[in-house]
Amino acid sequence: FCKFTLLEPYKQLYYNILIYRTPLISASVQNNPDVIVVDETVNGVYGEELCSKVKADKAIANIPVILLIKSADNESYLSHVGSKADRLELRSANIWKFRTDITMLIDNNLVRQERMRRFIADTVAPTLPEKIRKDDACLKFINKVRQLLEQNLAEESYTVDALSEDMGMSRTAFYNKMKKMTGQAPADYMLTFKMERAKRLLASQDYSIGEIATMLGFCDSRYFAKRFKEACGICPSKYIETIIG
Structure with a gap:
C-alpha cells in the first residue's frame, strides 16, 4: 500500500515489490507477501487505519507491517503508537538502512513463526x-x-x-x-x-x-x-x- 518507489537496481536486486495505490487488504492475502509497507495516507485512507485492519485479519496478521511516516520528531512517533504497525520508518530513510531493516524484520518474523510451530507441535x-x-x-x-x-x-x-x-x-x-x-x-x-x-x-x-x-x-x-x-x-x-x- 505504498506510494514511494525504490531505484530500479535495488528493486530488482533485493525485492519483488508490488505497489497498490488503492487500500485493498485482500490483495496482500493473494500475494502472500513477506512484509507489508504502508504509507501515511493511501488515497485518503490513513495508513495507521490500514495497519490496524491488517493486524485484525487473522489470515495476514502474522505478516510484519511497516508504516511510513514523514517526520522524525517525538510527536509524530507518538501519534502512531496505536497503529499496530511492527515498525515505523521515515519516508526519506536511507535506502540501505531501509533495506536492512526490512530484511531483519522478515528474518525475525520467520524465526518467531518457527518457534511458534515448534511450540504447537509439542x-x-x-x-x-x-x-x-x-x-x-x-x-x-x-x-x-x-x-x-x-x-x-x-x-x-x-x-x-x-x-x-x-x-x-x-x-x-x-x-x-x-x-x-x-x-x-x-x-x-x-x-x-x-x-x-x-x-x-x-x-x-x-x-x-x-x-x-x-x-x-x-x-x-x-x-x-x-x-x-x-x-x-x-x-x-x-x-x-x-x-x-
Missing part, C-alpha cells in the same frame, strides 16, 4: 505406549475418552465421575484402565488434556487468558493461571512471551 495429547497404540480396542477406548473431554471442555462440573459414567464404567474400573493405558490417573489425564489445549489456544493469540479459562471450564482466570503454572512450570502470560519472543 502441545499434543500424551503419546500412548506402542503396545496400546497397536491395540484397536484400546485406541477406540482412548479416542472416546478424548472425544468426551473435547465435548465437555467448558464444563467446570465435568469430573472423573461424569467421565466414568459416560464411558459406561464404574469409577474404579475406569481408573484402573486409564492408569494402565496412559500411566496417569483419570484426573491427571483430564488436566493434562486441558493444559495441552490451553497451550494451543495461548499460542494462537486469538483469545485472552480469561476467555481461555472459560473455554476450558475454569472458574476464573486466576485459578486457571495457577493450575497452568503448576502443570507447565510457567504462567500463561510468560508462556505467550516465550512463544512470540
Whole structure:
C-alpha cells in the first residue's frame, strides 16, 4: 500500500515489490507477501487505519507491517503508537538502512513463526505406549475418552465421575484402565488434556487468558493461571512471551 518507489537496481536486486495505490487488504492475502509497507495516507485512507485492519485479519496478521511516516520528531512517533504497525520508518530513510531493516524484520518474523510451530507441535495429547497404540480396542477406548473431554471442555462440573459414567464404567474400573493405558490417573489425564489445549489456544493469540479459562471450564482466570503454572512450570502470560519472543 505504498506510494514511494525504490531505484530500479535495488528493486530488482533485493525485492519483488508490488505497489497498490488503492487500500485493498485482500490483495496482500493473494500475494502472500513477506512484509507489508504502508504509507501515511493511501488515497485518503490513513495508513495507521490500514495497519490496524491488517493486524485484525487473522489470515495476514502474522505478516510484519511497516508504516511510513514523514517526520522524525517525538510527536509524530507518538501519534502512531496505536497503529499496530511492527515498525515505523521515515519516508526519506536511507535506502540501505531501509533495506536492512526490512530484511531483519522478515528474518525475525520467520524465526518467531518457527518457534511458534515448534511450540504447537509439542502441545499434543500424551503419546500412548506402542503396545496400546497397536491395540484397536484400546485406541477406540482412548479416542472416546478424548472425544468426551473435547465435548465437555467448558464444563467446570465435568469430573472423573461424569467421565466414568459416560464411558459406561464404574469409577474404579475406569481408573484402573486409564492408569494402565496412559500411566496417569483419570484426573491427571483430564488436566493434562486441558493444559495441552490451553497451550494451543495461548499460542494462537486469538483469545485472552480469561476467555481461555472459560473455554476450558475454569472458574476464573486466576485459578486457571495457577493450575497452568503448576502443570507447565510457567504462567500463561510468560508462556505467550516465550512463544512470540
